[in-house]
Amino acid sequence: MTNQPIHFALIAGELSGDILGAALIRALKQRYPQARFSGVAGPRMVAEGCEAVQSIDVLSIMGIAEVLPAIPRLFKLRAALIDRYVREQPDVVIGIDAPDFNLGLERRLRQRGLKTVHVVSPSVWAWRENRVHGIKKSVDLMLCLFPFELAFYARHSVPAAYIGHPLADQLDDTVTPLQGRQALGLSEAPTLAVLPGSRGGEVSRLAVPFAQAVARLASQMPGLQVVTPIAKPGLRAAIEAARAAHASQVSWTLLDGQSREAMQAADVVLLASGTATLEGLLLGRPMVVGYAASPLTVFFLRTLGMIKIKQVSLPNLLCDAPVVPECLQERCTAEVLAEAAWPLFSAATAAAQTRPFAAVRQALKRDAGTLAADAIAELLSR
Numbered sequence: 349m350t351n352q353p354i355h356f357a358l359i360a361g362e363l364s365g366d367i368l369g370a371a372l373i374r375a376l377k378q379r380y381p382q383a384r385f386s387g388v389a390g391p392r393m394v395a396e397g398c399e400a401v402q403s404i405d406v407l408s409i410m411g412i413a414e415v416l417p418a419i420p421r422l423f424k425l426r427a428a429l430i431d432r433y434v435r436e437q438p439d440v441v442i443g444i445d446a447p448d449f450n451l452g453l454e455r456r457l458r459q460r461g462l463k464t465v466h467v468v469s470p471s472v473w474a475w476r477e478n479r480v481h482g483i484k485k486s487v488d489l490m491l492c493l494f495p496f497e498l499a500f501y502a503r504h505s506v507p508a509a510y511i512g513h514p515l516a517d518q519l520d521d522t523v524t525p526l527q528g529r530q531a532l533g534l535s536e537a538p539t540l541a542v543l544p545g546s547r548g549g550e551v552s553r554l555a556v557p558f559a560q561a562v563a564r565l566a567s568q569m570p571g572l573q574v575v576t577p578i579a580k581p582g583l584r585a586a587i588e589a590a591r592a593a594h595a596s597q598v599s600w601t602l603l604d605g606q607s608r609e610a611m612q613a614a615d616v617v618l619l620a621s622g623t624a625t626l627e628g629l630l631l632g633r634p635m636v637v638g639y640a641a642s643p644l645t646v647f648f649l650r651t652l653g654m655i656k657i658k659q660v661s662l663p664n665l666l667c668d669a670p671v672v673p674e675c676l677q678e679r680c681t682a683e684v685l686a687e688a689a690w691p692l693f694s695a696a697t698a699a700a701q702t703r704p705f706a707a708v709r710q711a712l713k714r715d716a717g718t719l720a721a722d723a724i725a726e727l728l729s730r
Contacts, residue, residue: 354380354728357438358387358398359429359453361407361446363546363579364623366390368467368716369444371514373398375717379725386438388429401432405580407446426453434460440724443487444468451479455486465724467491469508473500480504489727491720494666495711509723512714513626519608521632521709528612534601537571538693541614541633543607543624544587546579550620553640555590558618560682563595565689574600575614577607616692618685621661625672629663629705630712634698636673636688637661640680666712667704 356376360369370392373385377397385397390404406425426449433441440463443450447470454464466487472479473496483490483506490501490508501508529539542562544554566572574595578584584602591600603610607624608631611617617628621639628635639660659665663672673688675681691697 353382353384355384355386355436355438356724357433357436357441358385358389358393358444359407359441359446359450360388360390360393360404360444361449362404362623363390365407365445365468366392366404368514369393369398370396371517371717372442372444372467372720375721376724378718379721387442388425401429407449422449426456429453430456430460433457433462438462439728440465442467442724447479451482451486455482458486458488463488463727465489465491465727467720468493469497469501473497480506489723491723493712493716509719510714511716511719511723513712514716515623515627516630516709516712517715517717519627519630521630521705523612523631525613525615528609528614532575532601532603532606532609532613534573534575534613535599537573537599538569539614539616540565540572540574540689541610541617541619542574542576543610543617543619544576545620545622546583546624548583548586550622550639551583551586554620554638554680555586556594557640557680557682557685558638559590559594561618561685561689562591562598562600564682564686566595566598568686568690569693572598574598575603575610576600577603577605577610579605579607616689616698618689621674621676623662626662626666629666630709632702632705634692634701635663636675636685636692637663638675638680638685640677663705663708666708669704671701671704 358369360366373393373396376383386399386401388402388404389398389400394400441457443454443466445468454466458464464487469490469492490506492498492508492510493513495510498508498510542558544551544558562574576587611628611631611633614633617633617635619635621637625637659670661672661674664670675684675688
């Protein structure tokens with residue numbers, strides 16, 4: 349052992365990765381107060397003391413059509429990170445989400461003798477199962493957020509640990525919609541939260557049908573108010589344009605961030621498939637999920653038969669039943685979205701959907717940051 353502080357390299361993708369990374373850094377600092385943290389980081393990770401080698405935004409890309417133009421830039425970034433960390437020799441390299449980028453990076457660094465951990469299993473149990481062979485070569489340890497993932501990795505002899513989800517440790521499902529509206533200064537009127545995604549591609553495809561669905565719902569429910577958290581400043585223009593073109597008469601409040609607060613204020617949530625659906629589940633809010641990938645991405649997925657599951661949203665996967673309406677691709681239209689959302693403004697219908705959420709919350713609430721730090725400490729001790 350040297351006197352140098354332990355160095356953790358963290359490579360995070362997406363806003364959800366920033367949340368996970370920040371929770372992990374907090375827990376690791378409890379074990380290793382003098383530790384150094386560096387990597388691809390978001391604002392929460394930076395606030396916890398991570399040196400940002402690059403912004404998390406560089407990895408916030410999803411879909412085949414969206415990734416293709418960015419490939420040269422991503423290859424350049426990966427090469428730079430490999431050079432840096434081969435030179436600096438961190439004690440552990442921790443990839444957080446962004447599997448298409450991180451697993452390749454982890455594999456190359458592991459081949460050079462570095463210990464590697466991946467947090468957030470890619471959905472190999474849902475599609476492209478053969479990726480597990482690459483994962484086995486890439487990681488010394490896979491940290492799983494969902495309980496059903498452990499059995500999959502055990503079958504393939506990949507070291508894995510279940511840590512639960514940090515959002516389950518953070519989110520409070522006792523806040524009522526009325527309390528949420530008061531916190532945001534909204535009226536007591538029925539409220540719909542609309543979250544068309546955190547990536548430019550998502551918003552470009554979902555903002556219009558979501559706004560059109562808002563207009564339909566408002567015509568059925570005079571006085572309906574809408575609240576939308578804008579994940580990044582660059583997404584505001586597209587959302588404002590959709591609102592102005594299709595729902596200009598609706599009382600619609602835009603927030604900078606505050607997705608949690610927006611959902612707490614809502615009676616019903618209309619949102620893109622992704623981590624936000626898990627937040628909605630943990631907050632106990634009824635929801636409708638919409639999603640439309642690019643035509644090129646859909647072509648590849650359908651032609652190659654790469655999808656193994658019928659339900660795609662996390663609430664339906666975790667509840668093991670289709671409790672949440674999913675309006676995907678051709679069905680992601682104003683008519684279908686509004687028709688699915690309208691009944692959820694009924695208390696009885698909303699309660700029927702959200703009733704299974706409590707068991708999921710209980711299973712996921714495990715102090716994920718601490719369990720992740722424990723597993724990483726065990727890896728370091730070997």
